Amino acid sequence: MPARKISFRRAARQENPVFDEAKVNELEKEFGEVSSRFLGGAVSGDSSKIWKRMRGDIERRFGLFKSDKIFIVATGMLKAGKSTLVNLLSRSPLASPIDFGVDTTLRPALIMAGRGTEKTGIYRYFPKTGGGSADSSSLGSRRHQLENIIDRISGLKDWDDEYRKAVPLELNKDNLRDVLCAPASGGLLPTEPLLVVVVVPDNGESLLSSHNCAIFDMPGLDSVNKEIDFAAYNKIFQECSLLLFVQSSVAPLNEEACRYLREIGSKLDDNTYRLVHNIMDTRQWRRKEIIAGDIDRQRSRGIQDFMGRLSPGKIRTLPVDSANLGKAYDAIFNPDDIDAAGGMTPEKLLSESEYLVFERNLRDDITQNGKDKHDRQCVKQLWNAFLDAENGIGDRIAALGGEIARMNDEIDALARRKNHILDYGTKFSGSSFIAGEFSISERLGRRIAENLADEFERLKKDEPFCRLMERASRGKQVRLESYNEFLGAFIRSAEEITGRLLCESCFDDAVCIVSSDGGGSERKSALHLMNGKISEMKSADSVTCNPILAFPAQSETVQGFLPDGGKLPMQRAERIRRKANPRWWNRGSDVVTSDSMNGDRDEIIRHYRKQASAALNRSIRGMMAEKLNAHARECLGPLAGETQKELDGALKARDAAAGDREAFRVLLGDLCAIEEKIGGILQ
Incomplete structure (x- = not known):
């Protein structure tokens, strides 16, 4: 049957045979041209692997005609x-x-x-x-x-x-x-x-x-x-x-x-x-x-x-x-x-x-x-x-x-994290330490007084003041103009010595703080106050602030706290004698005695001891804030650097993915054009 x-x-x-060898060869050549554009790194990573597999499947199908x-x-x-x-x-x-x-x-x-x-x-x-x-x-x-x-x-x-x-x-x-x-x-x-x-x-x-x-x-x-x-x-x-x-x-x-x-x-x-x-x-x-x-x-x-x-x-x-x-x-x-x-x-x-x-x-x-x-x-x-x-x-x-x-969400999160880390480098200002009165320590005050007294005695033995001192020691009349030159030299030396001693002193030894936080009054060191701020940061944000170390017990010198190694702004004592005894400056009949000279010395020493505290009060808050910020930047620098590396990597990966997506869009259009021609053969 x-x-x-x-x-x-x-x-x-x-x-009407389906197979047109010339047409298939033409399409294979066209596909080869499309494929070659993606062999030179148009796509990367997993995208490249995916394309290689797809390309292999298509190339195999062209080969089966043979x-x-x-x-x-x-x-x-x-x-x-x-x-x-x-x-x-x-x-x-x-x-x-x-x-x-x-x-x-x-x-x-x-x-x-x-x-x-x-x-x-x-x-x-x-x-x-x-x-x-x-x-x-x-x-x-x-x-x-x-x-x-x-x-x-x-x-x-x-x-x-x-x-x-x-x-x-x-x-x-x-x-x-x-x-x-x-x-x-x-x-x-x-x-x-x-x-x-x-x-x-x-x-x-x-x-x-x-x-x-x-x-x-x-x-x-x-x-x-x-x-x-x-x-x-x-x-x-x-x-x-x-x-x-x-x-x-x-x-x-x-x-x-x-x-x-x-x-x-x-x-x-x-x-x-x-x-x-x-x-x-x-x-x-x-x-x-x-x-x-x-x-x-x-x-x-x-x-x-x-x-x-x-x-x-x-x-x-x-x-x-x-x-x-x-x-x-x-x-x-x-x-x-x-x-x-x-x-x-x-x-x-x-x-x-x-x-x-x-x-x-x-x-x-x-x-x-x-x-x-x-x-x-x-x-x-x-x-x-x-x-x-x-x-x-x-x-x-x-x-x-x-x-x-x-990736964009990850990039935004990393950028926020990086900014959050960097914010700790500018977190504090002088107002952060407003609840405190600053002064030099008693030990530093005695050291200043001793050094200034020694400087006063040294100047008395130096030219051109040795004759002046000799006349004064014999009870003879001394020209006030000459004496005021002597006092001016001592004032300049006193200012220099006070500033040097203050700047060379360890910051924690040099500065005492009377804090009125909590309604009471308590003497604290500068390091104690700054380390307290670090503890507050760690308590509020332990993940980010954990790398911030406490300041060591012996801190660096006051000089290290000053911007660009500058000096403390102290007021000179040029007008002390005028304020204390105006007639000296107006009449030439008075006699300079040893007691009056010692009185002038002690007045100038008291002035510079006060000026040391006054200078600290004018500058210390900003100095402490800047030092604490710099310390935070230093400790958090590696963390910020790691976060930046992550951010750079995420940006690079995002750009690569965006490039792959655009390349695949172009490839999709090319393949669709060839596929339509193949579909025409099937009709």
Whole structure:
């Protein structure tokens, strides 16, 4: 009986072939130009890795046009006859195990004819593990490795020992069942293999030999084997030039199988499908015309079920063949089991099975349309690769947008943190220490007085004042002009000595503070007051201020507190004598005595002791605030520097992400332009 076809439209495809080699070569060149722009660092980091993977997928799809290997995928429900069909097409009972009542194919297998370097046997390929830059156990990695093996089988790559290839097994029933029907738990399968390749003897009559085909024998779509990761093997369906869906009246499609087929169908060209209706003869005791009617109804219902439930809007054309695969199997492989008493012969049984009609139709289809199918599928998968890349780039653009938003938040937070740290370098001013009266310590006051008294005596012995002192010591009259010159020299020395002693003194020894905080009065050192401010900062913000150290017990000199090593502003005592005894300056009749000179000395010493405290009161608040701020800057400098490095890094990463996003936007536009041209080929 001839094969039944639904809108096969073969002539239309031959008149208007899909594949235009020149057009594909032109698109490949255009893609190469687009790709080359992104090999020079247009994107970086993870973005570069993502683009390399996408580029590799597209480049691989361009390369598959050069392969002349026809991949056929046999799929269907459990016990629909897939393995039987694979054995028939291979002309070998050892291509795929068959049995009653069990799931005979627990994992995909690729069936090939032994030719050249491909020797008969069972080959197990295991996933590459360890030493790789990517996670070899991930779904994407397993798919990539599977593609490399398929490319090698297609003749597009040389074998490079990249994958673990176990020692080939002898092709026999026991080994075949152990490898394809048993769970991976040791023995021949220490782990789940990436792919099993069964190389059967080269038979000139088989489809594998005559038409350079390889067949993927897939597990049943309703298989209960949990080790099978169908998602990982979706790629197998996309590699096929022809998908044979084996359907029988006793294995109807369930909803899970329909869902899976719809998912697969979205990736395949409509021209790829071919429905094989496996006739199951039942109730043989009935009249032949009734049995024939049952078989016709099986065909009709099977076709309607497949077409209607899978997606009538997607698959509009589908060649359908019917054959009794069980009869054909016995006729070819078990001729001695046929009961000849009823006049049945292997030849007659094979004729009744209608298998030879199906196989002839399949061979004719591959001969006349195999290249067309292959090219159409290559174009479809190339288009899918571009769509996947566009979707991936769109996702990456969206992800980069999210990353940039997150980075901007991080940058704002780091900038605020840096400013917060830097604020401690200007946190205090003179008003921060307003609740305190400053004066020099008693010890420093005595030291100033002693040094000034010594300086007074020294000046008395120096020229030009020694004669003046001699006259005064004899009670003779001294010119006030000369005496005032002496006092002026002493005042200048006193100012210099006082300033030097104050600046050379340790700050904490030089300054005493009477604090009126809290309503009471308490004498404190300057360091005590400043360290109290540090304690307040640490209490309010321990995270930031923890690096700020307390001032040591012996601080640096007062000179170190003055801006740029300056001096304290002290008022000179030039007019003391005028205020204390005005007549000295107005009349020349008075006599300068030792007592009056000592009185002038003591007055000037008291003045400079007071001036030391007055100068501190005028300057110390600002000096302490500046010193405390400088100390905070010094201690927090490393923290501010680290924060700035983080900020610089975040800005650099944000700019890189923004650059990647813009580059991907340009790339997306370029890929969309090429994808539209590929879509034009598919029309």
